Amino acid sequence: MHTKKNNLQKFTGYIEKGRFVLPYCKTCRKTIWPPTNNCRICLNNLTLKNYKNKQGKILEYFLDKFNNNLANNIMVLVELDEIILIGSLHQDNINSRNIQGKKVRIKKCGFIDKKIFYQFEIVNN
Numbered sequence: 001m002h003t004k005k006n007n008l009q010k011f012t013g014y015i016e017k018g019r020f021v022l023p024y025c026k027t028c029r030k031t032i033w034p035p036t037n038n039c040r041i042c043l044n045n046l047t048l049k050n051y052k053n054k055q056g057k058i059l060e061y062f063l064d065k066f067n068n069n070l071a072n073n074i075m076v077l078v079e080l081d082e083i084i085l086i087g088s089l090h091q092d093n094i095n096s097r098n099i100q101g102k103k104v105r106i107k108k109c110g111f112i113d114k115k116i117f118y119q120f121e122i123v124n125n
């Protein structure tokens, strides 16, 4: 039986292990979302690229009043290579009140209640 994993299965497998990858098209040199086997622009095969140290930017942020975990209750909308992800923000290294536009990178990712979560941290240069 043919059991080769598709990109979506590989993607969720990486995320489950805490490895932050995103689908990337080498031909278009672009991050492509959502994870599929082929690029929606040129139809070539996508690869999963490690984005552990890739920096994104906070577009918006808000407090998640329904999240009882105080360490995780700032939610951020992050633009990273033209794709937008929603995640929480690690709060240990915030040194300014206005965090809009701040550079972030991934700190943790994985699954909680069968949903993918991303936790970002601010990159203070």
Ligand SMILES: [Zn+2]
Pocket: 025, 026, 027, 028, 029, 039, 040, 041, 042, 043, 044
């Ligand atoms: Zn492409």
